[in-house]
Structure formats: structure tokens, C-alpha cells
Amino acid sequence: MLEIFLKKRVYEISHLVKKKELSVKEVVEFFLDRIKKIDSKLNAFLYVCEKEAILQAEEIQKKINSGELQNSKIAGIPIAIKDNIATYKIRTTCGSKILENWIPPYDATVIKRIKEAGGIIIGKTNLDEFAMGSSTENSAFFPTKNPWDLDRVPGGSSGGSASAVASLMVRLSLGSDTGGSIRQPAGFCGIVGLCPTYGRVSRFGLVAFASSLDRIGPFALYVDDVADILYHIAGYDELDSTCPDVPVPDYSKEISVLEEKNHKVKVGVIKDFVEAEGVDKRVKDVIVSVANRLGREFGFELEYVSLPTSKYAVPIYYIIAPAEASSNLARYDGVKYGVREDSQELSEMYVRTRTNRFGDEVKRRIFIGTFVLSSGYYDAYYLKAQKAITLLRRDFDEIFRKVDVVICPTSPELPFKLGEKSQDPLKMYLSDVFTIPSSLAGLPAISVPAGFVEENGKPLPVGLQIIGKQFDEVSVLYVAKCVEKISGCAGKIPQDLI
């Protein structure tokens, strides 16, 4: 059984279900068993929807028996959802004490689409509170651990979703990425994490952190799997004005067409990132070696490119994201939903609720955001940051005139230890230094396992990031698949979890 669930692609497992060689219940129970066995060590889940998943399994089995869902690539597949995506009747906390009792009366668009395609919501995964963080230590409930080394963080903010896939508690999960929250944990956990073009996937139902940067994307063990779930969740949504009507290709089909003709792409290697001072030499070596093999083994043309404005990316991000967050999080006031800390005075009720229920990192960002939007400071911070984004986009445009995709390390370092950075916000912010530029530019980007580095006898994964042109997920996925073939890391999970 384990062999099937570890080695087969998601669409193949779904195919077995549709052919009735496996029942939906068998699939769901296999993963529920793994969660029961493993999650107490990792704490990836905030809530496991055992009953709901079994009910859904029965419903989907009925549909399959009556011949429905034949075109779905994910029918019968359990999927874990980051707990900042609204799930109808299933508690959605955003990893925050202020929403610890909130049960959404509606489904996010991605959830609706997963359900329509016969996917099964198996649980809600842990995250940094309101997706603010890079280690999942900012969860108001508990930290999640990295399956490769329980002393290390899984990355963040989608640490729960990454850890769950990397430990084979699920084959698919959804995360959200504002400044690297899918790619960095995918890199830290040795799995594939895709952050699609801004607007490729509807945000309706994703609890907003920074609206102009937030994106939903999938985690999986294989590139094929993220391609297939993207196919089901992407596309126009009338409920999201920023989600345009751009046709959704059958990604895995498009990729295999490129594979068949051994399509050559031009790959830019971001010099500024590979050669940056703070990059761990071991990480750099893995990335450079994979890059060179892309040239040698696939005949891709490599070019070192420069992204000069990228040095401003982190400061820009820490103006724009907190500014939007300060406004997005204003609604948590104890009036309508979530938790209220009672008081006789309205203003005191606001203050007590928000003081007691928001964590430090959330408060820090609300303060920063409130400050940069204040009258007299708006032009110097927010407006200037917006202008800088325009320059950054121009830099990318310039590069994409010469190459099809660019690559760089996902993170400058190996997964760090729990507690290592949690007292130093600036250090924590810098762990997203390579993912933030494409976040600001709204470009599609993926992290794919590139290799492992041994530390204290434990293999630790290294992620490689591939960034593509707007809505060109196909090239990004195609190159990711090539990297997957070179590295041989796909489908690897820690030995003790097999």
C-alpha cells in the first residue's frame, strides 16, 4: 500500500480509484492512519476532519460508481488545507486566538473547485498567525516540525501544509504565499511548492494578509501533482476582481508535449542571489551543480543575469505587506465573530480583544502598517514602495526579454532550528530574501527539491526556485520537472517515516 501511495502520481492513484481498484474509503483511511501515527510528532494539523472526510469519501464513491468525475485528476484524493482558507462548517482559525472559534458559513473558491473535482478535505494545517512568519513558530497554538529533523522548523508560513506532504500524511495540500510562504517551506521540507501567477487562482475565501500579494498554491511530492491540482483550482472567478479570464491549459499535457520534443529553454541564473554573501556555501553548490546539469543534460542555454533592484525587495515588502495587513486585520474587533474580550466601554473592548488575542508578530506588522499609511508618511513609504515595485517589475521584464525562466536558491540557508530566529524578527524576515522579489512582481514561481546536504548525520533538503513570466506556469513546471529528473529527490521522504 505504502509503495502505491508514495510512488504513484496523484492522477494515477485517482485513476485506480476511478477503475475501482481502490475504494475512496481505502485511500482516505490510509492517510487518516498516517496522520494518527505521525502527526503527534510533527503537529502539522490544527484540525483533522476525520468524520467529514469519511462522509465525503462515501459521497464521492457514489459519484464514481455512477460514472461521474471521470475527467478529474484528483477524484478520491485527500487534500490538506492551510487554515487561512475558508472551509464551510469547518473551523478556520488562521492560527490565531482571535479566530479560534470561527466557523465559516461558506467555502473558498478553491475549496469549492476541489470538492467539485472529487477531492476530499482531510484537515486544516498549521501556519504562522495570519500567515505572518517564516517558521510556523508564530502559530498561536503550537509550532510545527520539520519531518527531516524534528529540531528544525518546516519553514513558513505554510509549514503545516509542507510538513504534512513531506511526511506522507497527505499527497496534496494547499498553502498561501505572500512573500514566500509556499516556496520556502517546500524548500525546507524537500517537496514541490508552487506559487502561481497573481490572479491565476482565485483568492476568494483566502483570509487576507496582504491582498495585492496573497496567492494560493499547492504542495506535492512531484511536479506532475502540483500541475494537476493547479489545473483544477485555477481560472476566472467572478467573486475575485483580481482573477482575470485567462484560459487554463491542461498543464501536465502541455508539459509532456514539451518533454517529448526535448524542448530547449533559456535559463537565467540570478547572479545576485547565487553569489550573495549570506548564502550557505552548501546551498550554493547544490544549486550551481543542478544549473550546470540543466545545461549539460538538457541542452538548456544558461545565462547569468542580474536583478539590481532586488536588494530593495525586502524593505519594499515590509512596507506594502504590513500596510495592507493593518487594514485587512482591522475587522477582528470582537464585534461580529471570533472572540470578544468584554468591557463596558467600546474602545476598551476593542483594545482588550486585540491586545489579548493577536500575537506579537501580528501586532508588530499592524504597527508598521499603521505607521507607513499615516498622513504625512504615506508618500515617503507606501507610495515610494509602490514606485519601487514598478522598477522591480521592469528589471524582471528586462531579464525575460533574454531568458524564459530564471533560477536561484529558494532560501539562502538550510532549515534552521526551532527558536533560532524567533527572537530576532529581522533575521526571520531575511529568510525570504529570494522569494520576495517575484512575490512583488506577481510572477509564477516554484520551489523544487534540488538535493540534500548532510548535517549532524541528518539529510536536509535544498530547494531550487524557478521563476517564470506572467501566466507562464507551463515553462516553470517544465523546467521544474527537468530539475526533478536531475536531482532524483522527488518522492523522497524521511526514512523513519516509511
Place this chain on the structure above:
Amino acid sequence: MTGGSVGVQDSDYELVCGLEIHIQLKTKTKLFCSCPRDSGGIPNSNICPICVGLPGVLPVLNKNALVLAVRASLLLNMQINKKSYFERKNYFYPDLPKNYQISQYRIPLAQNGYLEINSGKKIRIQRLHIEEDAGKMIHLENMSLVDFSRSGVPLVEIVTYPDISSPEEAYEFLTKLHKIMVWCDVSEGNMEEGHLRCDVNVSVKPKNSPTLGTKVEIKNVNSFRFIREAIEYEMKRQIGIIKDGGKIVQETRGYDPIAKKTFQMRTKEYAHDYRYFPEPDLLPIVVDDEIIEAARKGIYELPEEKKKKMIEKYKISEYSADVLSSERWLAEFFEELADKVENPNLLASFILEEVMRCHNEGLINIKNSEDREKVKKYVYEVIKAQEKGVITRNSAKEAFREAISQNIDIAESIGKRKVESEEDKIIKAIEDVIRENPKEVERFKKGEKKLLGFFIGEVMKKIDKKGAPKVVKEMLEKKLQE
């Protein structure tokens, strides 16, 4: 006013007044979600995850609200920005579910317009923008409740320049603004429901002084009449303070219509920092030709033009024209018929007397298009019958009322009252009159034609004046020539 320096008159001061008006747009649904706009009824019965700002929801602009806002801008002769955008206005209040209001700030939908009042004076308009309404607070003895049914209802905010220099001008401006917005379907304009709300900025200064006085804002006044009174009072209050050597405090005041006085609501206006920034969940507002065309479609001939046309083209009285042009559906109802009848005056009085009565009694609803077509046909028939003289004014009314209230065909109703149906009676009366007055008949036949009047009178007496004189006359002439 009491006290004051000797010799200084109230008339030595002048009023400087500007208005901020919120108008609810007449859309089917709210500004950013698909809840019905009409927010009456049980509190919180008309809400959805979007208009209460639940975590994760997003706004999507109601295009029809944009069309109506553009129409309002056109009606106010404004420059429309081809591209503008929404911003978030951040402040905490329990009736504001997201604790920010989606509004416009740096670039409004339209700017620089005017509305001309009766005197010919143009009140200039600074800006017009689109925004969402908030919910309503209900304060009870020891708790406050929030009703979010109104949350997300589409509004335009219109800001005038301080061009208003008398309470009467403010009243006139608002009345006219209200009328044209309702006329062109921009707003339902229901004042009780708060479809048009107005804040007033009032200051006074010595006549011809170039420096403006300190302004006071009067909020939450819910009728145009009260606004006029509030400005009147406030003007006198401020002049009184200045004459007494005092200073006007910048503050927000309310108006008590019973005491006919403004009163202090809050002083030292807390300097709000709304931290406006562009709304990232919405695309820029682009006013393209398609939107402009849709907006123009609703711009009808305005009430004053209509009235003028009625007087000139149909020669009806100013009074009738005034009433008939008070509402667009009524004016159009009249005009559509006036082109078909010979006597528009007869039509005007029939509409004002009988049709409106039936409408007000609820027997018919001319605003409803189905009723309207039927009623138009009925009115046309009775007017024609009256013009032909086959029916009297009174029986025309009776026939109309009978046809609509008892669902009888109008032709039948008219038929019953036609002089024709009493033809026998008339013929009999004529024959009687001829028989009873042989001498007069003789004289008539010899050429004394003026005796016709005498015969008509005699016949009318016999039929209790229930016939149309014209018909009686025709029939008499015919008989007398036999």
C-alpha cells in the same frame, strides 16, 4: 438676537454655506455583493458574508452602480475621470464591518460641475465619488446592537463649493438635486429611508470680507425644510456670537426641529487620520464609452424643459404643466396622449382630476407598465368620445372609473353612457318639443334660425340635461328639416 455692538445689523453679515450630500443609488443589488439593495425589514435579514466583511471575502463592483454614478455626474455637468480608483478609508466603528469603508479619495469619479438654481445662479460642485454605506447602530438602555442590512448599499457623495449664500438657496438646491436624481432614476430619493442625506457647513463673515469665518458642521438633518431652518438658526447664532465679541468654535452640531435650534454634538473635532490607500481588491474604475452611453440612456428631458414644452406646445395652463411635470412617469403619460388628442387641455384636466384620483386610490398604478398601457388606451377612448361630444364630462369620468374598477371594456362603458343609448329619449323629447311648439317650428322653418337655441333648451329640460348639447343640436336640426 441679544446684545451686540450698537449699529451693527445682521444684514451686515453674509452666509457662506457648502453641502455634503450622500445619495443612495437605485440599483437592484448592493455595491459589492449580490444582496438586494433595498434594506428594509428585519435587522440583519439582508446580509451575506461579503457585506458583513467575513474573513476571506472580496468585493466585486456592481457595474450598474457605476452607470448611475456617471449619470449623476453628467446631470451635474461634471468632468468625469476616465480612470479613477477605490481607496480604503480606515476607521473603527461597530457599524462598519471591515473597519474600513471602500470609498474614493485621491481621484474621485468626477469633479468640477454645477447645478443651476431658479435664480440662474450656479452652485458649483467640487467632486462626486462612489462609496459603500455602513450599517446602523441601535442603542438600547444597556447595550448597543448593529443592523448590517444597509451595509454595502451604493452611495454617491457629492460635495459642493461654499457657494450657497442663503438658507433658501440651500433648500432650492437640494430640492432640485433631489428632483433630477429621482427623475433620471439615479435614486429612489425616499427621504424617510435616508436615500438622500446631507451635512451642512455653515459660516458667516462680514459682507464683502475676503476672509472666511470658522465653519460649523450640522449633521443628521433629515428634511430639506429642517435644513433651511437649521441654517437660518445657525446663521443668526453665529452672527450673535460675533456681535457679542465672541468667537465661533469649530464643532459639529445637530438640529432639534421642535425647539428649532441647533445644538452641540461634539467640539474640537477629533482629527481623524483615515490612512487612505488604494483598495487592492478592486481594479481601477474605467469609464469607457459603453458606460457613458448607458448613463446617457437614462437622462431624459428634465422637469423644467418638460414644463416649458407642455405650456408652449400643448397650450395647457402653467398650473397643469407644473403638476404634470412633477414626476417623469406622469409627464410622459401626458405627452404620449397629448400628441394624439385634439384637445390637450381636456386631457390635462381629465388626468389631473380623474386618472390621478384613481391612481391615488390604488385602483390603477400608472407607474406599472402593464397598467399604464391599458389606462392610456382608456383615457384616449374617453377623451375622444368627449371630443366627439358623444359623452359628457361627468359620464366620461364615470365610464373610466367603471371600466377600470369593474374590469369592463371601455367601449362598453362609454356605450352605456353615450348619448346614443338615450337616443330614444332624446328623439322622443325632440318629437314632443316639436309637437308642443308648432308655432315656433313654423317660424324656424321660415328662417328664424336663432330659435334653435330655444328648442335645445326645451329638449334639455325634458331629458334632465343628461345629453350632450352638441348631439341634441345635431339631432334637432335633422328632425326640424324633415
